[in-house]
Amino acid sequence: MTENEMTSNESTESTSTAEAAASSPDPSGDPLVEQSIDVEGTNETTGTTGKPVIESRDLNVFYGETQALQDVNLAIPEKQVTAMIGPSGCGKSTFLRCINRMNDLIDAARVEGDLYFEGKNVYDDDVDPVALRRRIGMVFQHPNPFPKSIYDNVAYGLQIQNQTENLDEKVETALKRAALWDEVKDQLDKSALDLSGGQQQRLCIARAIAVDPDVILMDEPASALDPIATSKIEDLIEELAEEYTVVIVTHNMQQAARISDKTAVFLTGGELVEFDDTDKIFENPDSQRVEDYITGKFG
Numbered sequence: 001m002t003e004n005e006m007t008s009n010e011s012t013e014s015t016s017t018a019e020a021a022a023s024s025p026d027p028s029g030d031p032l033v034e035q036s037i038d039v040e041g042t043n044e045t046t047g048t049t050g051k052p053v054i055e056s057r058d059l060n061v062f063y064g065e066t067q068a069l070q071d072v073n074l075a076i077p078e079k080q081v082t083a084m085i086g087p088s089g090c091g092k093s094t095f096l097r098c099i100n101r102m103n104d105l106i107d108a109a110r111v112e113g114d115l116y117f118e119g120k121n122v123y124d125d126d127v128d129p130v131a132l133r134r135r136i137g138m139v140f141q142h143p144n145p146f147p148k149s150i151y152d153n154v155a156y157g158l159q160i161q162n163q164t165e166n167l168d169e170k171v172e173t174a175l176k177r178a179a180l181w182d183e184v185k186d187q188l189d190k191s192a193l194d195l196s197g198g199q200q201q202r203l204c205i206a207r208a209i210a211v212d213p214d215v216i217l218m219d220e221p222a223s224a225l226d227p228i229a230t231s232k233i234e235d236l237i238e239e240l241a242e243e244y245t246v247v248i249v250t251h252n253m254q255q256a257a258r259i260s261d262k263t264a265v266f267l268t269g270g271e272l273v274e275f276d277d278t279d280k281i282f283e284n285p286d287s288q289r290v291e292d293y294i295t296g297k298f299g
Ligand SMILES: Nc1ncnc2c1ncn2[C@@H]1O[C@H](COP(=O)(O)OP(=O)(O)OP(=O)(O)O)[C@@H](O)[C@H]1O
Pocket: 063, 066, 067, 068, 086, 087, 088, 089, 090, 091, 092, 093, 094, 095, 106, 108, 251
């Protein structure tokens, strides 16, 4: 999908929150942003190496009087797994929802600052959040398949986009990528609600990737699953990062350490305290507060 498609005017939801937040110029003409995205080296402001695909600049989010994120500057690299960790209420989910503008759906939410996806501020007036979410898919904590067949769950997004050519093949490919095909190939007409929780979550991942997004956001995708189902999801996430940029919120520090390349540590008050290679965060963080959190001294 091109940027033009992302900015089509066919939005099906209110953009009032976005209009309030979209105060900065298009970054393509903003020398500050051009300087900030150093494709080969390390970004001085946000600490990321490699090509950033998502970049927040002084991002602040409020729910009414409550400030959930404070001046967050973070650049997320392409085709890697980036984990967001931190104690409850520190703003991890809020940050994730900013990326594909899911916070637009929360009346009390107000976003200030900038969030760029491939160099385009997603809070610009001309961005259609529905088109944006086709490129930035999301998987939630509790598996939420539609009350339809396994096949229809995966085909749905393609059908509403009129991408029905070779539909069977596309459904099969998505189910294979989500490591579910072998378990469901003989029962595609069965209700998705009859699958186990872990299978339902992999079906939701298949549904998200069927429309071929660039980024997959995952909000605690394994927290409702048993250890075996969790292990399958973790393996799958690592495989997905070969093709997609994956951003995952998790409460499980071992999980972050196992599967992510980069880790962002948010602490109370919505502050991004440290962002670095996952090994560095878990073995030798710069911040004493991060070390205390990682070692269980608080949080
Ligand atoms: N819809 C909402 N309305 C009002 N306040 C909200 C809403 N969503 C989140 N908040 C508040 O914003 C802050 C950050 O919440 P958020 O859910 O982003 O944190 P989190 O780190 O993901 O937490 P958890 O790990 O418990 O899921 C919290 O103080 C929370 O109470």
